[in-house]
Amino acid sequence: MLVPKLGTCLKEYTKEQFVKDFIAGIIVAIIAIPLAIALAIASGVSPEKGLYTAIIGGFIVSLLGGSRVQIGGPTGAFVVIVYGIIQKHGMEGLIVATIMAGCFLIIMGLFKFGSLIKYIPSSITTGFTSGIAIVILSTQVKDLLGLQMKSVPSEFIHKWIAYFNNINTINFKSLVIAVLTLAIIILWPKINKKIPGTFIAIVLATVVTTIFNLSVDTIGSQFWELSSSLPTFNIPNINLQMINELMLPALTIAILAGVESLLSAVVADGMIVQLRNVNKN
Numbered sequence: 001m002l003v004p005k006l007g008t009c010l011k012e013y014t015k016e017q018f019v020k021d022f023i024a025g026i027i028v029a030i031i032a033i034p035l036a037i038a039l040a041i042a043s044g045v046s047p048e049k050g051l052y053t054a055i056i057g058g059f060i061v062s063l064l065g066g067s068r069v070q071i072g073g074p075t076g077a078f079v080v081i082v083y084g085i086i087q088k089h090g091m092e093g094l095i096v097a098t099i100m101a102g103c104f105l106i107i108m109g110l111f112k113f114g115s116l117i118k119y120i121p122s123s124i125t126t127g128f129t130s131g132i133a134i135v136i137l138s139t140q141v142k143d144l145l146g147l148q149m150k151s152v153p154s155e156f157i158h159k160w161i162a163y164f165n166n167i168n169t170i171n172f173k174s175l176v177i178a179v180l181t182l183a184i185i186i187l188w189p190k191i192n193k194k195i196p197g198t199f200i201a202i203v204l205a206t207v208v209t210t211i212f213n214l215s216v217d218t219i220g221s222q223f224w225e226l227s228s229s230l231p232t233f234n235i236p237n238i239n240l241q242m243i244n245e246l247m248l249p250a251l252t253i254a255i256l257a258g259v260e261s262l263l264s265a266v267v268a269d270g271m272i273v274q275l276r277n278v279n280k281n
Contacts, residue, residue, distance in 0.1 A: 030199045036074040043082040092236040100250035144178045146171025174216045181205045
């Protein structure tokens with residue numbers, strides 16, 4: 001029987017543990033919220049959709065998850081898949097694909113497919129993760145260089161050809177801000193490991209851009225005013241042709257979500273065992 005870990009943890013929950021979890025929650029939120037916005041934009045949707053997904057998804061994972069130390073948050077591995085679905089089928093297609101992926105995950109759980117992860121070579125996961133990183137990098141070159149392009153092709157090779165064709169429109173101010181942000185993220189942990197480098201990078205880069213009034217694209221200039229209202233729930237227009245076309249992308253999402261979750265759970269469990277061993281010694 002599948003029992004959420006929350007039900008068993010609350011029986012032995014203490015005030016000290018609550019304080020630690022509260023601080024950890026703030027730190028995770030500081031990192032996850034900007035990341036959710038960035039990945040939403042990279043996926044081809046507006047920023048507030050990233051916020052909705054991070055909040056609702058994070059709450060459901062925490063409520064129904066099977067690990068006391070595992071959390072849910074945005075991940076870059078899905079950017080390529082989501083971007084492709086949105087370009088072809090729009091938001092309705094993404095909703096349908098997500099529902100289908102959830103059904104596939106439930107079926108995988110019932111048949112205990114999670115145990116198969118021990119047979120996946122580490123070289124495959126490393127290569128897959130590295131490949132995803134390269135593809136995500138390719139989607140961000142336009143904004144990193146500040147290129148003035150009307151649209152960016154979805155295909156990898158065509159994307160880079162379009163970048164080279166528009167390299168003469170580079171905005172050096174955008175490039176400087178991007179390099180500054182990357183430098184802070186990389187170097188900040190050497191100064192302070194408690195405060196996330198991503199948070200410092202966002203604050204400092206925003207302050208520099210505002211003080212010097214740099215003419216670079218911002219979330220506001222690209223998407224105008226973000227909606228402060230709650231999302232509206234609409235039933236997607238589902239048809240058999242859409243389901244057939246989304247079968248493979250949905251299965252890909254399900255497998256990727258399952259593998260990523262299981263891998264992070266393995267790492268988290270290993271950290272718990274290490275901590276227990278240290279405490280015993």
